[in-house]
Amino acid sequence: MREVQVERATGNWNSVAPAGHEPVEMEPADSVLWARSRAGDADAFALLFERHAKAIYNYCFRRIGDWGAAEDLLSVVFLEAWRRRRKELPPDKVLPWLYGIATNVVHNRRRSERRFRAALARMPAPRFEPDFVDEVDKRLDDERLIKHALDRLAELPRPQQDVFVLCDWSELSYEDAALALGVPLGTVRSRLSRARSALGELNPAHGHEHHVEEALEQ
């Protein structure tokens, strides 16, 4: 159950779900795929990748403001997840855990990329895709927009940034954010509260807004 009520605006930006992980039941479930991955099943892990690539991809972009780099970080996040595949996860907590890895990868971007430098080097060069040309403009706008947001976000301490982006931009529950960040639930609440206090409310006319007072009341 979500602990923060999110009211989605109908603006142009939010014609799609903000976080990218729909609450849709998929078969097989994440926990099943993860169990197979832990046993070394690359197919199951690849399926997890395809399932959550969009969420992690967008999360990385929203943390660094660069679509191209976010794509590489997406690979790094999943390579790191594969490296840590011995990890036993609670049911249906694969995605929050991936968010946690992505958060660490973003924070330690240089080191993470260095660790998987060889793997990234083996990545084939992207092919030219004529259909993608129109999308490029939009993505440039995205980068400009997210840069502005990140500049504002940078005024917060990094722990508060993490909680804010996970809970408000990626719509993770407090519990999932706590799992992703490896901190107690109360810490997530307090950090989010302070972050929202610092940033104030979002303009409901743009993007998605969070009613801070309401969330705090809850």
Place this chain on the structure above:
Amino acid sequence: MIELTIPPLRELPPARLAQRTRHLRAEIAGGRRAGGPSPRLVAAVALAVMLGVLLATPAFGLRDHVVHFFTGDRRPPAVIVKKFENMSAPPGGASPDVLAGKAREVMNVPVSGFGKWTVWVAPTKAGGFCTTHGRCVGDRSVPFDASLMVSGPSGEDPPQWGSPDVHVVFDGYVDIDGAANLFIRFEDGSSSRIPLVWVTPPIDAGFFVYEVPKKHWKIGARPVAFVVEDAKGKELARETKAASYFPKLQKDGFAPPDAADWHTNWLWLILVVPAVVVAAGLLLTWSRRRRVVYAAAAVLALAVGAGGLAALLTSGNGQAAPPPVPKVPPLPSALEPYSVGYVSEGFPGGAIADDQYLVARTRQDGLRWDRWTSHRRTPALADADFAHQSLVGIFLLGHRLGSATGVAVTGMKLVGGTLRVSVVISDRPVDICGAKPDDSKSCRPMYKPPSTLYHAFTAMAVEKALAARIHRVKVVHAVRDPGAIQVPGNVKP
């Protein structure tokens, strides 16, 4: 109200997701080890281990073997500082840049019947170090060094030739990372292991003092090698030269064989006497007809007798008898007095820590204090006990420069307040023979004249009570030696 607008979610560019998926599959199928430790984790574990070792070191008792240079509470007394300062005295100082004030006590080894064998070490500006035993390590090019010292039965007595009542000590240093122990191997296959005392930077070297027990003075049981080991017993370096000096000194009679080893085994006469009797009997009853048999029997008897005789003569463990103590040549009867003066000063180890003393006086410059002449430059007196003795320096006036470079006192007598001495004079420096353990036979100059102002000078150690009564010194007997005066290094003046 603050606006914080973010862009919408987007898919990966077309076909890129499939490409990334293939790439991911290829990478994870490449056999990357799961759960491998991250470099940070490895570094953290290594750091924790190192910290643990450091903290646990006292628990393992290793702290006693480490002298922490900067936290050591023992500061050098003035006498030690002075001694190190002597080393920095030019010219010819062992280390001109020794930091005497930063000396640290490395170890204090009790030696029964001798006292305490204390080793001090001081760093040098160049990154080396010097010890109170006069050893200076400059460029650290030699990672491991050991040397042999033979000392008298007490701190006041020099070693006497052939005396079993002495101490045989090996000391040295190790400049090898990880060195922890010194392993001593003996001729009989036995061994001993002592811990190195490690002094932290800037010294950063280990030190040892090992007194050879009397049971290991015997032939067949003497030290043959010193091996530096790490804490796990792995050999890091080996030294055999220092150990080889000991048998040489024994052979020359300087170092002591055990008194028990000098007992001749008379049982060998059981072979010698019958063989001689049989051989004599055969000769007396010589039979020409059976001469072949008689000759063979006589030869056999003589061979057995010779073997027994050889065994008898070498039954003192093969040691040759110690050579007699060399004596200085007798003085000629002709006497020729000289005007002399004297100085009396304390020395390092004595009550007055001052090694400066008057070494020369010329008619031109009057009295001159020369601070770089010290007891170190007069090896014949190095064994003097400066706690109870004073050094009396004697200089001769009226000699042409360079004509009285070497002067040796061969006799002295205190009459009233005048110390009457007999000297030998040479235009060459005095040669010291037999003072160094590793070079017992050859001779070398005691010193080199430091300048043209250096006039005839010699020194001798006398009891402090005696020195206090001296008001003047007079040379009553002098003889000129055409060659270098040779002085046995271990003879008391």
